[in-house]
Each structure stands twice: as C-alpha cells, then as structure tokens.
Amino acid sequence: MAELLTDDQIDLALRDLIPLWKAVDKTLVRTVERETFLDGIRLVATVAQLAEATGHHPDIDIRYKKITFRVTSHDSGGITEDDLVLAHHIDTAAG
Incomplete structure (x- = not known):
C-alpha cells in the first residue's frame, strides 16, 4: 500500500498540475474536452493502456x-505519489 501524501505535499504537487487538476475529496480530478466523441474514446483507450502498464487505474x-x-489510491484512502505519476501520464496523453 502506498503512503498517503500530506495536504502540504498535495498542494505543492498541484502547482505543477494546476489549472488542469484539482484536489477534491482525496482525489485528483481533471476534465478534458475533445473535438469529437471518437477522439475522446481514443484518449480513454490510451489512458487505459498507460494505466494497465503502471498497474494504477483512474476512474x-x-x-x-x-x-x-x-x-486516487483507493487501497490507501487518498492521494499518493502513484496518483501524481498517473496524473502526469494523463496530461501527456491529453496533450
């Protein structure tokens, strides 16, 4: 089980992720809009492959x-370093 980040660590990490990500109820949240529905599905497929490769999956x-x-790291009950890594992977996939 990964170690939870403190509020200060999360605030510091969000400086790199803002304005794209927000911390809401022990979860990092980002919404992406694509040109078409199929473009969105392609992004989801790319993120799914990254998630499988890292063994950490977003909702x-x-x-x-x-x-x-x-x-979020469900098994840890909040945000961990694994979540920050996945958020950066999602940013890369989203462009």
Whole structure:
C-alpha cells in the first residue's frame, strides 16, 4: 500500500498540475474536452493502456466529448505519489 501524501505535499504537487487538476475529496480530478466523441474514446483507450502498464487505474467518466479522470489510491484512502505519476501520464496523453 502506498503512503498517503500530506495536504502540504498535495498542494505543492498541484502547482505543477494546476489549472488542469484539482484536489477534491482525496482525489485528483481533471476534465478534458475533445473535438469529437471518437477522439475522446481514443484518449480513454490510451489512458487505459498507460494505466494497465503502471498497474494504477483512474476512474473515468465519459460524457459525449468530455472525459473526467479521477485519480486516487483507493487501497490507501487518498492521494499518493502513484496518483501524481498517473496524473502526469494523463496530461501527456491529453496533450
């Protein structure tokens, strides 16, 4: 089980992720909008492959052209270093 980050560590990490990500209820949250529905599905497929490769998976909500990623370490009960790494991978995939 990964170690939870402190509020100060999360605030510091968000400086690199803001304005794209927010911390909400022990979860990192980002919404991405694509040109078309299929572009959004392609992004989801890319993120799914990254998640499988790292063994850490986001919650994904697809609403037509808007995809919301929620990243948290469920087994640890909050945000860990693994979540920050995954958030950066999602940023790279989203461009």
